[in-house]
Amino acid sequence: MLDRGGLNRREILQKCLALGSITLIASSSRAAMLLAFEEKELRKPTPANELGPFYKKRAPETATLRAPGDPGMPLSVSGQILDTRGEKLPNVVVEVWQTDHLGHYDLDGYRYRAKLPADGSGNYKFESVMPGHYPDRVCQHIHYLVTAPGHKPLVTQLYFATDPVFEGDPDKNFNRDPLIHNRELVRPVMLVGDPKDIHAAVNFELCLERV
Structure with a gap:
């Protein structure tokens, strides 16, 4: 740091x-x-979480997953990627994939899938929509695959404290989804903007472990 x-x-x-x-x-x-x-002074690496069956290689390099007119709650996700010593990591690649607002993955194309090169200070950001629920999973989530030279790949997932499954108390109820093994992956959600143009914003800092 x-x-x-x-x-x-x-x-x-x-x-x-x-x-x-x-x-x-x-x-x-x-x-x-x-x-x-x-x-x-070491930080703890971000907890790992399952890759899941819907990962696809060769996602497009874009920070805009949400197209104009897409239904659902607009969502901005940002964060910084550090190592366990608190050093900012350059040359990081963040891959994300999620469902649309109704809980459907695009299995034929690359909607709501992206590859995000972080900047020189390890910062990343993307625009999407709040993912929906689907029968095989309890909670809303976004998948991550994070890679950086000299560090172990990180496979994890981002969850949302506002998910109705938690009934307003993610500290108590986060394990209602059997795949959530660590409360740290459930992040606060801020609502920003005016009532006519409101969107959700989440910060998800990531920490990678050295090889």
Whole structure:
């Protein structure tokens, strides 16, 4: 993670050691101190979730899954992709796929499927609609496949705290969907805009584990 001056955690610690702001105990080497500091600061990788049967390769590179006039609640999803040390990851590719607002996957084409190259700071964003429910799954969700050089691929899913299945209490009811193993994947939903042009917005930060 970078501070406002552009230094990462290791560089900050090295600077503190050089200036005498931190004193090492006799039994600690500089390398051991740096390693212990970094391990203590590690983030947890984003929990994995099932790939599912509807993934398709060669999705189009676009951040606009929602076409003009598409029915359903407009949805904006954004986030940042980091590693477990909090470093921003460049050269990340995010693949997403979901149903339309009625719970139907496009199995013949690539509607509501996209490949999203993240920017140099690991940020991504796409425009879609709130996915619908369908008989084989309990909750609304969006599938993710995230890849970055030097990191383990992440297969996961995004869920929505506003899903009626949770009855307003995702902390208590998230496991009503047997495929949701971690509450962290259920994200808050903000409603933005005026009553005549309202849309949902969700932030979904992702953390990848190094190989």
